[in-house]
């Protein structure tokens with residue numbers, strides 16, 4: 437679902453910094469070779485993630501849901517020179533592609549890629565994060581939040597993608613709510629009621645929830 441008209445989307449993109457060449461290549465290769473390429477953040481959201489990361493200047497970033505590595509490379513743009521990004525994905529079929537682009541970006545020493553279930557890997561990470569990006573299976577968003585909140589520094593940020601879930605969060609009353617939509621509804625409500633964080637839901641692409649740990 438598009439929340440802006442095609443004309444406005446084009447205008448917004450024409451007034452946003454261009455997509456870096458390497459990310460254009462990764463974007464193209466994902467669309468050519470990988471299933472469900474719409475999962476990739478893409479030019480506009482990628483520039484937003486990069487801008488937010490530059491504003492935060494994180495030393496430690498956690499990303500849940502690497503996919504082909506696009507959003508991770510965007511977030512890594514704002515790392516401090518000695519900073520590290522930790523990114524987790526359960527799908528090992530994308531490993532070669534991810535590692536190829538991490539190497540092409542010259543970030544092999546700053547990006548730590550973990551293959552496996554994020555619910556099992558996060559508890560093993562003995563790291564405090566300045567920025568966390570939740571972008572994996574929607575059903576587990578609340579669990580990821582519970583796992584990462586204690587590992588987020590006070591004043592640190594947690595971002596969650598797809599929180600408008602193609603507009604299904606406001607579907608007609610009486611219509612059956614599927615499991616993923618219910619999980620997103622529960623997650624959004626939980627954050628709104630949690631006074632340990634301040635939160636702003638941005639209607640950006642499929643909805644990006646920004647949280648700041650107090």
Ligand SMILES: C[S@@+](CC[C@H](N)C(=O)[O-])C[C@H]1O[C@@H](n2cnc3c(N)ncnc32)[C@H](O)[C@@H]1O
Nearest residue numbers: 475476477501503506507525526527554572573
């Ligand atoms: C929406 S895609 C991530 C897109 C990526 N962040 C981007 O913007 O380019 C979601 C990813 O989460 C991964 N995923 C799903 N369940 C997972 C789990 N339990 N642990 C780790 N990764 C998982 C999927 O394999 C998929 O690659």
